[in-house]
Amino acid sequence: MFKAFLIKYAEIGIKGKNRYLFENALRDQIKFALKDVEGEFDVVKEQGRIYVEALSEFDFDETVDALKRVFGIASICPTMIVDSNEWDVITKSAGEFVKNVYGDQSLTFKVKAKRADKHYERTSPEICVDMGAHLVDQFPNLTVNVHDPDIYIYVEVRTRTYIYSHIIPGPGGMPVGTNGKAMLLLSGGIDSPVAGYMISKRGVRLEATYFHAPPYTSERAKQKVVDLAKLVARYAGPMKLHVVNFTDIQLYIYDQCPHDELTIIMRRYMMKIAEKLAEENNCLGLITGESIGQVASQTMQSLAATNDVCTMPVYRPVIGFDKQDIVDIAEKINTYETSIQPYEDCCTIFVAKHPVTKPSLKVIRKSELNLEEKIDSLLEEALNTVETILID
Ligand code: ATP
Numbered sequence: 001m002f003k004a005f006l007i008k009y010a011e012i013g014i015k016g017k018n019r020y021l022f023e024n025a026l027r028d029q030i031k032f033a034l035k036d037v038e039g040e041f042d043v044v045k046e047q048g049r050i051y052v053e054a055l056s057e058f059d060f061d062e063t064v065d066a067l068k069r070v071f072g073i074a075s076i077c078p079t080m081i082v083d084s085n086e087w088d089v090i091t092k093s094a095g096e097f098v099k100n101v102y103g104d105q106s107l108t109f110k111v112k113a114k115r116a117d118k119h120y121e122r123t124s125p126e127i128c129v130d131m132g133a134h135l136v137d138q139f140p141n142l143t144v145n146v147h148d149p150d151i152y153i154y155v156e157v158r159t160r161t162y163i164y165s166h167i168i169p170g171p172g173g174m175p176v177g178t179n180g181k182a183m184l185l186l187s188g189g190i191d192s193p194v195a196g197y198m199i200s201k202r203g204v205r206l207e208a209t210y211f212h213a214p215p216y217t218s219e220r221a222k223q224k225v226v227d228l229a230k231l232v233a234r235y236a237g238p239m240k241l242h243v244v245n246f247t248d249i250q251l252y253i254y255d256q257c258p259h260d261e262l263t264i265i266m267r268r269y270m271m272k273i274a275e276k277l278a279e280e281n282n283c284l285g286l287i288t289g290e291s292i293g294q295v296a297s298q299t300m301q302s303l304a305a306t307n308d309v310c311t312m313p314v315y316r317p318v319i320g321f322d323k324q325d326i327v328d329i330a331e332k333i334n335t336y337e338t339s340i341q342p343y344e345d346c347c348t349i350f351v352a353k354h355p356v357t358k359p360s361l362k363v364i365r366k367s368e369l370n371l372e373e374k375i376d377s378l379l380e381e382a383l384n385t386v387e388t389i390l391i392d
């Protein structure tokens, strides 16, 4: 019965040239989301609509789940396609549609119609009235209620005709790729995958950077981050994951700087390196999973000290969220279970017992002077040995 899905999207701000970019990005993301779903699909743009048409047998639930991960989709309507716009064929098909979907349930209904061709033999109100009468004749259990019906039957007449009744909510947002690209600092924690998800929902393509400190952090910890990147990519699309070997820089900071300042100084170097990688890869900003006051390195003073090294905007979408709010999203997007796997993180290994919670920028900058001798060559080395993994 359902061989296609009509994809509806919010039309605000997508007039003219933007519309074409928006629709193409949406089409590409739909194709990406469907690549692992059983079945073959065609994604068709037609007169201000996008349809996903199945070319083979397919798994309905899996398909809907995949489409629910495509940002920019406002709703997903499983649709019957009728290869004709002749009235007799349409009414016959609408009868089959109602019989298949609703059987002989007693329901009130209303027909809503659209026609693409203004010269079509019936106006939209005429289609509604005539179709309503036809269905009432054919199904004694159906009655018309135009004010508060149990169900709507939508009929869209184009060169072909589309009949649908269910409207499944999509995720909203904007298609990935319509709003530039940003670099996510992705750790193995709960917060950064959620942060990446939130920014990509606004149409931003992602790249990710992970700071790895072997042998202090294991291959398994790195694999966990790869797994998280894959889970985020289910929404955000394919992305590059840059793995930076941070060990020598961390050890050098550990040797040269006061231990209660370690975390802040480390975070400043992470941001610096991420910004360099962002510039090299045409990203327009950085993304972190920081939230005010969550840990010592996320007080207002610590955030100011971390931010101080960046010239790019740093997007922190969970900045005002409580941990539970972040966990709720992590559960919804299915990253939570992976995030809580107990593998060490490079920040936790070198962490001081009593880290400063109100770092003074002046003091931090002074401590960093101790790094002058070797830090430039270590940064260069870290950037030259980045391992880039394509996540798709
Ligand atoms: P998360 O749950 O995201 O790990 P967190 O509460 O553990 O966050 P921090 O360890 O202070 O917080 O890190 C704050 C942010 O810094 C993270 O959200 C992430 O964006 C970035 N970050 C921390 N560690 C790393 C790392 N090893 N690699 C890449 N980014 C990191």
Ligand code: MG
Binding pocket: 187, 188, 189, 345, 347
């Ligand atoms: Mg962390």
